Amino acid sequence: MKRIILVLIGLGHYASVGICAQSAPCTTPTGHPGLCVPLEHCRNIYSIIQSKQRPSQGILNYIRRSVCRLPEVRKAVCCQLTEVDQTIASLAPDKPLLPTNCGTTTADRVAYGKETGVFECPWMALLRFRDFNQELVDGCGGSLIHERYVLTAAHCLHDRKLILDHVRLGEHNKVTDIDCEGVDGDCAGPVQDIRVETTITHPMYNNPKFRNDIGLVRxxxxxxxxDQIKPICLPVTKEYSNMLHSKYILTGWGTTENNSLSNVLLKAYLPRVDNEQCEHIMRNNSLTIALGEQQLCAGGSDRKDSCRGDSGGPLGTVGLLYNEPRFIQFGIVSIGVNTCGLKNIPSIYTRVGLYMDWILENIKPS
Structure with missing residues (x-):
């Protein structure tokens, strides 16, 4: 028992907090997706530590390698998703207009990003516009939040040079008709191109400048x-609506470091940057901006950030919701310095959680 305690030395007493307020995605020592959670919320590791039996050296090494960091939590481990104690996960309040079958998958605009799997991000939406010559142009991204609604940035809906024509769902590789996982893997069905009924932008968009950059497409x-088209989860609980994570996942088809739009959906892992520090970095790169609490910054390391074409797309991470691990959207790609990952400069995102009331007020039944 003493040796197990030594494995976690330096973590000390843990704060008594809910798992929804204290979790972050991680990778377990065996390479599986996990959540960094307070020690007592990881069933298999916690039961070993509570046991009076002496564990093997291999188990001790596993526990040592599982140690991770969480704000205000001094004993945290990277827990395999199936071992997270889900009984203490907050259920979302009853919000009948938002689906509960969200944020699940079957399987940096992203500069220096990695390709996603065909079924990895089934909520991704591609906004397609008509230019003055009536030619179709791939523009912003978005996320499906309801069978009738796509969440995006307000500035994507205010472009006077382009008219939003339709939204494409189920896309992965824009140059192939059928997308498959590898040579012998499962193949997705055809994309769905759906016309736009109406668009809704926040009434205070760009007031103050760059603020309230959020919109809906009905x-x-x-x-x-x-399997290839599913809604993303939104931060519907009180804990999640105010939550800031240390790291997020960004997905999009935006401009890559080669200054061309990506044909394949990419993803990048971005660290959050404090707003005050972000303002300072922006000023040093010729963009003076006063950030509000409704905005967050992420990226700016290893030449990963959002770029032209990612606008309106989702920034999120895995969390426990409806008693299961789900992918939750916490940000919308808004603005940034146009370096497309060539410099370590973060980008700015609209915080979705602080606009949940506005989103719900503007969604109508199908």
């Missing part, structure tokens, strides 16, 4: 949900 018909 589709002309319901999206057909399947």
């Amino acid at each position: 589709l002309a018909s319901n999206a057909r949900l399947d």
Whole structure:
């Protein structure tokens, strides 16, 4: 028992907090997806530590390598998703207009990003516009939050040079008709191109400048949900609506470091940057901006950030919701310095959690 305590030395007493307020995605020592949670919320590791039996050296090494960091939590471990104690996970309040079958998958605009799997991000939406010549142009990204609604940035809906024509769902590689996982893997069905019924932008968009950059697209018909098209989860609990994470995942088809739009959906892992520090970095790169609490900054390391074409897309991470690990959207790509990952400069995102009331007020039943 003493040796196990030594494995966790320096972590000390842990704060008594809920798992929804204290968790972050991580990778377990065996390479599986996990959540960094307070020690007592990881069933298998906690039971070993509580046991009076002496564990093997291999188990001790596993526990040592599982140690992770969480704000205000001094005993935290990277726990395999199936071992997270889900009984203490907050259930979302009853919000009948938002789906509960959200944020699940079957499987940096992203400069220096990695390709996603075909079924990895089934909530991704591609906004397609008509220019003055009536040619189709791939523009912003977005996220499906309901079978009839896509969440995006307000500035994507205010472009006077382009008219939003339709939203494409179920896309992965824009140059192939059918997307498959590898040579012999499962293949996705055809994409769904759905016309736009109406768009809604926040009434205080750009007032003050760059603020309230959030909008909704109501589709002309319901999206057909399947393994390749599913809604993303939103931060519907009180804990999640105010939460800031240390790291997020960004996905998009935006401009890469080669200064060209990516045909394949990419992802990048971005660290959050404190708003005050972010303002300072922006000023040093010719963008003077006063950030509000409704905004967050992320990126700016290892030449990863959002870029042209990622606008409106989702920034999120895994959390426990509806008693299961789900992917939750915490940000919308808003603005940044146009370096497209060539410099270590973070980008600015709209904090979705602080606009939940506005989103719910503007969603109508199908």
